[in-house]
Amino acid sequence: MHFWQDSEFGNRMITLMAALVLVLQIVMVTERWIVTNIRAFALQSFLLACIANTIAYYNNAPHIYAAAVFMLLVKAILLPVMFERLVTKIEIRQEIEPLINAPISVIITGLLTLLAYVVAESFHRPDEPLSPASLGHNTLAVAIALFLIGFFMMVNRRKALTQVLALLSLENGIFLAAISLTYGMPMIVEVGIFFDVLVAGMVLAILVYRIRETFDSMDVSRLSRLKG
Amino acid sequence: MIEKALAVAFQIGLVLLLSPLVTGFNRVLKARAQTRRGPSLLQPYRDLYKLLRKGMVIPDTASWIFTATPFVLFVTTLLASLLIPMVSVAAPLSLFGGVLAVVYLLALGRFFLALAGLDTGSSFGGLGSSREMTISAIAEPALMLAVFTVAIGAGSTNLSIVAQSAQGQSWRFLAPSQMLAFAALFIVLIAETGRIPVDNLSTHLELTMIHEAMILEYSGPYLALIEWAAAIKQLVLMMLLVNVFFPFGLSADWSPGAVLFSLVLFSLKLLLLSIVVAIVEIGNAKMRLFRVPELLAIAFVLGALALVSTFLFQG
Numbered sequence: 001m002h003f004w005q006d007s008e009f010g011n012r013m014i015t016l017m018a019a020l021v022l023v024l025q026i027v028m029v030t031e032r033w034i035v036t037n038i039r040a041f042a043l044q045s046f047l048l049a050c051i052a053n054t055i056a057y058y059n060n061a062p063h064i065y066a067a068a069v070f071m072l073l074v075k076a077i078l079l080p081v082m083f084e085r086l087v088t089k090i091e092i093r094q095e096i097e098p099l100i101n102a103p104i105s106v107i108i109t110g111l112l113t114l115l116a117y118v119v120a121e122s123f124h125r126p127d128e129p130l131s132p133a134s135l136g137h138n139t140l141a142v143a144i145a146l147f148l149i150g151f152f153m154m155v156n157r158r159k160a161l162t163q164v165l166a167l168l169s170l171e172n173g174i175f176l177a178a179i180s181l182t183y184g185m186p187m188i189v190e191v192g193i194f195f196d197v198l199v200a201g202m203v204l205a206i207l208v209y210r211i212r213e214t215f216d217s218m219d220v221s222r223l224s225r226l227k228g
Numbered sequence: 229m230i231e232k233a234l235a236v237a238f239q240i241g242l243v244l245l246l247s248p249l250v251t252g253f254n255r256v257l258k259a260r261a262q263t264r265r266g267p268s269l270l271q272p273y274r275d276l277y278k279l280l281r282k283g284m285v286i287p288d289t290a291s292w293i294f295t296a297t298p299f300v301l302f303v304t305t306l307l308a309s310l311l312i313p314m315v316s317v318a319a320p321l322s323l324f325g326g327v328l329a330v331v332y333l334l335a336l337g338r339f340f341l342a343l344a345g346l347d348t349g350s351s352f353g354g355l356g357s358s359r360e361m362t363i364s365a366i367a368e369p370a371l372m373l374a375v376f377t378v379a380i381g382a383g384s385t386n387l388s389i390v391a392q393s394a395q396g397q398s399w400r401f402l403a404p405s406q407m408l409a410f411a412a413l414f415i416v417l418i419a420e421t422g423r424i425p426v427d428n429l430s431t432h433l434e435l436t437m438i439h440e441a442m443i444l445e446y447s448g449p450y451l452a453l454i455e456w457a458a459a460i461k462q463l464v465l466m467m468l469l470v471n472v473f474f475p476f477g478l479s480a481d482w483s484p485g486a487v488l489f490s491l492v493l494f495s496l497k498l499l500l501l502s503i504v505v506a507i508v509e510i511g512n513a514k515m516r517l518f519r520v521p522e523l524l525a526i527a528f529v530l531g532a533l534a535l536v537s538t539f540l541f542q543g
Binding site for chain 1: 402403404408525529533537540541
């Protein structure tokens with residue numbers, strides 16, 4: 001038996017990639033440049049696709065392969081390319097201006113991670129033997145952390161485009177939870193979700209463009225003044 | 229008892245001889261990457277020999293701190309190197325203390341060096357000391373967090389026990405806590421040894437220098453001691469990185485065959501790490517001083533994440 005067929009090795013790889021996903025989420029919180037943010041998101045999605053792939057390999061589950069491929073196509077390639085084009089099109093290369101500065105954001109992020117750990121611990125079964133089916137169960141804490149930090153990023157940002165990015169990274173957390181706990185959802189639901197995300201991304205991109213055209217800014221706080 | 233003394237002597241000799249070589253190797257690598265011929269690999273030895281024979285100038289304003297610092301720095305650094313497993317799992321002085329002793333022995337040396345920078349009353353020295361302290365104030369917590377992560381995994385801060393327990397586990401270095409702690413420690417290595425994004429040891433440009441500013445007033449044998457201590461400190465941190473995170477090949481006893489084998493493996497690991505450090509140095513420009521705390525904050529966050537993830541991914 002080769003070492004990569006050992007599910008202990010698979011477990012290590014999944015855990016490692018999940019940790020990198022979490023690191024990238026924190027990079028996204030602190031990073032000031034929009035383009036770097038988009039690339040961090042693309043890399044995060046790519047890693048999630050890798051995790052899905054690994055789980056599919058050890059469980060011989062073709063429909064998870066399909067989910068991984070969708071993930072790769074839609075969120076690691078299509079959406080990032082679209083957003084980068086949008087950034088060049090509306091000529092915003094400037095920095096993200098978060099409401100809370102980077103050091104405090106990092107501390108809040110850390111607290112949210114701890115909260116995720118506390119929540120996930122109640123689902124933790126340490127006596128469960130390691131088998132292909134239980135691969136990735138220990139990434140639930142990371143999934144919840146991604147979800148919470150995604151929420152925090154959405155609240156913390158002013159520009160519409162960066163809020164969209166936060167929403168998508170939040171969705172990444174949901175994907176990780178689904179894939180690690182339940183082998184992923186049924187195929188048809190999976191396809192539906194990705195289609196949903198793609199359409200949402202496109203609609204939001206167009207919306208961002210329109211906001212920018214109309215208000216000369218992407219700052220959503222300006223949307224409160226509805227009188228022309 | 230005799231065996232213990234021999235082990236101590238062996239490691240002292242090895243550290244003293246090897247540390248200038250690591251510095252020399254780093255210079256050669258950088259020179260080659262810039263298509264220069266560069267100095268010989270043995271140049272640091274020649275420098276030390278030259279400095280040790282020269283006379284020295286001591287400023288009139290200097291107090292006893294100025295003369296004590298080179299010795300304190302040299303001895304503390306050398307002592308720290310004896311607490312880390314180098315070729316055998318059992319570090320020669322591992323009973324004396326664990327990784328906390330290493331961190332604080334280095335801190336003691338740094339404290340005296342900063343005092344000596346201030347002692348002569350030159351404005352450059354004071355500036356260098358203040359910069360060094362600013363950087364180490366953030367680098368040290370990052371170092372501690374990374375080290376605690378490793379210590380939790382082994383259940384002890386004694387580096388010999390850490391290395392021993394690490395040898396038993398397969399795929400351990402793939403664990404996220406290990407990886408993150410390694411990354412944090414790597415940034416600390418870059419910062420503490422004055423490598424390029426943080427400091428540049430080969431320049432005396434007054435606006436940027438940190439380490440060189442503190443030792444500007446030293447000459448002759450004292451300067452040799454300080455340079456040597458800096459080389460040893462670099463080796464200490466590199467040993468910490470390669471032997472704590474990748475402890476395979478460390479010999480369990482002092483039989484000549486096992487020691488030779490682990491010495492070869494240790495040299496290979498050190499070579500690899502030096503190449504990575506050189507690549508980082510070549511690929512980066514020196515940071516503005518005010519950006520350096522940001523880099524170290526990244527190390528700190530990585531260290532904290534490493535610590536959290538030991539609990540996050542249990543099971």
